[in-house]
Amino acid sequence: MNPPDYQISRNAFGHLVLTRAGGERHENVVPIRAFPIAAPGEGVSLVGQDGEELAWIERLDDLDKRTRDAIEEDLALREFVPVIARLKRVSTFATPSTWLVDTDRGETSFVLRGEEDIRHLGQNALLISDSHGIQYLIADLPALDKHSRRLLDRFL
Numbered sequence: 001m002n003p004p005d006y007q008i009s010r011n012a013f014g015h016l017v018l019t020r021a022g023g024e025r026h027e028n029v030v031p032i033r034a035f036p037i038a039a040p041g042e043g044v045s046l047v048g049q050d051g052e053e054l055a056w057i058e059r060l061d062d063l064d065k066r067t068r069d070a071i072e073e074d075l076a077l078r079e080f081v082p083v084i085a086r087l088k089r090v091s092t093f094a095t096p097s098t099w100l101v102d103t104d105r106g107e108t109s110f111v112l113r114g115e116e117d118i119r120h121l122g123q124n125a126l127l128i129s130d131s132h133g134i135q136y137l138i139a140d141l142p143a144l145d146k147h148s149r150r151l152l153d154r155f156l
Helices: 065-078 146-153
Strands: 006-010 016-020 025-033 042-047 053-059 084-090 097-103 106-112 118-121 125-129 135-138
Touching (some): 006 065, 025 065, 042 065, 084 135, 084 146
Antiparallel strands (some): 006 016, 025 042, 084 097, 097 106, 125 135
């Protein structure tokens, strides 16, 4: 693996800065994962303010710790995908319906507009979009408790 031909740092405002080997600086660089759920540590694009890709990272683990930490901190700020641990109740088995769930970030409720807002990710994971566009992840369907599975099965 060759080291990248750029350096990542933060400016005075805390935004990422990409500096090429020749000294060319790009302020306010944004990291974007190609596959945030299926392969979060692989395929990250560093995009400039104009939306143009400045660099491609095959694997975050190939970067030095300082660079990787800076990129992962930025990604964590941008990506908000709570993981559903338990479904407590749903208001109705027709849509739209309000779901009360426990997530890795605490209890919350959201409105599911329709069954089409539940997407399968492989065999054991689901991505659920609420009426505001927030996405919730069920990472391991078989690990859900019986009550949660029974509620969820009505929508699948």
